[in-house]
Amino acid sequence: MTVQARDLTKDYKFGFHDVDVSVFRTEKGISPEVVAAISDHKQEPAWMLRFRLKALEHFFKRPMPTWGADLSGIDFDNIYYYIKPVEEMGRSWDDVPDSIRQTFDRLGIPEAERKFLAGVSAQYDSEVVYHSIRADLEKLGVLFSDCDTGLRDHEELFKRYFGTVIPPNDNKFAALNSAVWSGGSFVYVPKGVRVEIPLQAYFRINSDNMGQFERTLIIADEGSYVHYIEGCTAPTYSNDSLHAAVVEIIAEKGAHVRYTTIQNWSDNVYNLVTKRAIAKEDATIEWIDGNLGSKVTMKYPSIYLMGERAHGEVLSAAFAGSGQHQDAGSKCIHVAPNTTSNVVSRSISKGRGRTSYRGHIKVLPKASNVKANVRCDALLLDEESRSDTYPYMDIENPDVTFGHEATVSKVGEDQIFYLQSRGIDEQQATALIVNGFFEPFVKELPMEYAVELNRLLALSMEGSIG
């Protein structure tokens, strides 16, 4: 069987971009002056400026990571760190400039909202331009805004949690984000409140050489539940773009937070994201993490199980086509006794694509009666693709049940043969197998995402059989 690479970007549905309408942007490159200008423009409190400047020092001090993907293509001096596209936050579609609305229309946001969205928070460049929260959520006391608004309107709550899960010196890219962050979502769910419909935000990079550094902070108070969905698409540009986001989640006692991402950046984007959640007593954190796009992704959603009986789940799927490197994985750190975690990872490489699973399970000495399981499977579609698995584990408590299993294989000839013998052609058969392989991930997605993902997969599989 010969399998040919097909360039995923040819099918890239969102590879258009509108004329740049930005109204304020900092100089290219990064310096304390740029950071101060961002903070000044946002009229932030002094403590936030200090936080940013301190983070910038960490960013300058930290070396580039030498492990993982090749990051040598990033030129920090050739990036705009802040662009503000419109003066005011849009409250309804009519207020949003036409060009931006067209972009969103093509992404299908209004349709999605007509279905069952709780609120749409669409990030265009660095600032949230449109934002609506349904009245019933407001009545429940749920806060859902962009992060800048969160800081402005709920400073005390914001300050209590901001930067506590991912300190600014955590890693080079978290430090960069902490220095220049803008936009992202701020979510607070009060005690005992269940948000039954998912909160969604669309993020979008739309300026040449534009780095996007959104910051998301989700606080689920005791006994609450929330499902947050982040979907990313980006127009195609010739110069490499950088996306370095930080996502912090705090699940207080008994809270349950599910965070779903489908990342579909165009294939010039370096996607270097730090995502971390803290699960307190009896809390549950779920990361549902799909990586389809970008040139390079390095993303390891992590869960710190700090309270007894906390539970963590990571379900991830990655697809790497020609020229793409998806270096994704997860970390579960068991700090408290009776905590459990489960990681399931599925990845597919095609063309010269490369997927890596990089994970870490750590069980600290005081964490007795821990159960942890990691399962990763990789599928190779042709001779040029590559898959690596790096599962780290450190177990410091004997009272633990830990299992890890991984497989790498190609699409089985016997599976193809079986399907062909039932009248399905080879291409369809491969697509079916790929769909089945991603099934554990897809079935956890809300329906419109599942449909979209299956369609994207089908597109990327077209013509893959020579």
Next chain:
Amino acid sequence: MTEAATATGTVGRESLQARLAASPAWLADRRTAAWDAFAALPVPSSSRDEDWRRTDISKLHLERFGQAGPAGAELLELGRSRHGAALPEAALVVSGPDGTTAVENAESLQAQGVIISSLAEASARHPELVQRGLSRIGVGESYFTAMWNALWQGGAFVYVPAGVHAMTPVWISHLAAGGDAASFPGTVVVLDEHASLTLVEDTVGPVDTSPRLSVAVTALVLGAEARLDDIPVQQLPPATWHFSLRRATCGPAAHYRLLGASLGAQLQKAYWDVLLEGRGAEADILAVCFAERRQHLDHQSLQLHAGPDTRSNLLLKVAARDQAQSVYGGLIDVLPEAIHADGYVVNRNLLLSHGAGASGVPRLEIKANDVRCGHGTTVGHVDDEERFYLMARGIPASEAERLVVRGYFADVLDRIPMETTREWLVSLLDAEIGAVEAAPAPEAER
């Protein structure tokens, strides 16, 4: 920095000069190149080097280890008695820390055309065979390998000619240096086409608690369709720093099988590499490791699939007690040419006490397409239920633990083909887990 730090110890220029004087020209050149590489290499660092991340050797001071003297009568007797208990029919090579090597009981093998001697002697008499044996050991590939290449002495060498099935096994007894000294044990084995051999490599030392250094290399080369059963047993004294590289290179359809046990040393860093170069080469690596007190035992494995239709399987079972730490790092590396490669690695850990720890990274790097590879890791503990079940039948707690651990190790040990060797290894493990004699006889047997 290395030069200055080691000026006073055996790891220094003076030792090198003495080795050069006793080496044939080709070997002297190799030693010199290795020394130059060693002097230029930094000491492995847990903050810089990925494979040393969980093993910190910043407290290793090479200058404190002097030149080893000859093995004492007691140590020689220990080495011989282990051979006598486990596999008396095997030809015996006793390799002392000072380079003295004795070959015994090898007449029947020599009659088959098998060459069995010290590595030093073979280097002079059969340079092309030794060079073949060392062909996959880079002179300066790593800090400790470079050190060994420059400074090894004595050692053991075995060559089995084409088509010869060695009538008896070969037992190599590497005796460690006395306190505050260093030894550089080396074994080179070359099997020609269709040859077969069973090898036991027993690394032991004087039973005391003074610090010593052991830097070992074992190079095994299997020609087409050759077959090697390799049983390395490491039971060095408690305060030993042990760094070893064991590398088997397999030609077409060769079958390499390792059945190992790591029991001793304070800190062990052992690399077990199999290079599956020929089409259809196969390797099975099965090992047990028992770590106790403050032992830090680190295994790193490489399953390199370079040829098509190659198969490898690794199972490392570790039990750790007290404050012992087990570290495992494994890599299955499938090169683009290795189509239809089939590789598997499993690391199992049994933690017996609070304070014991296990860490590991079984990595896969797959660059070929038509492959089947996998790995697994588990960490578990002796179930309270298991313990209760056994104790309910009158078996004391310590004995129950020993039974569980013995059962845990059984699927590896059971595969050792020679019954006497298997029983000997079981008794070594029993002694490590807890003196059998000290435990009262189980009620059930009265």
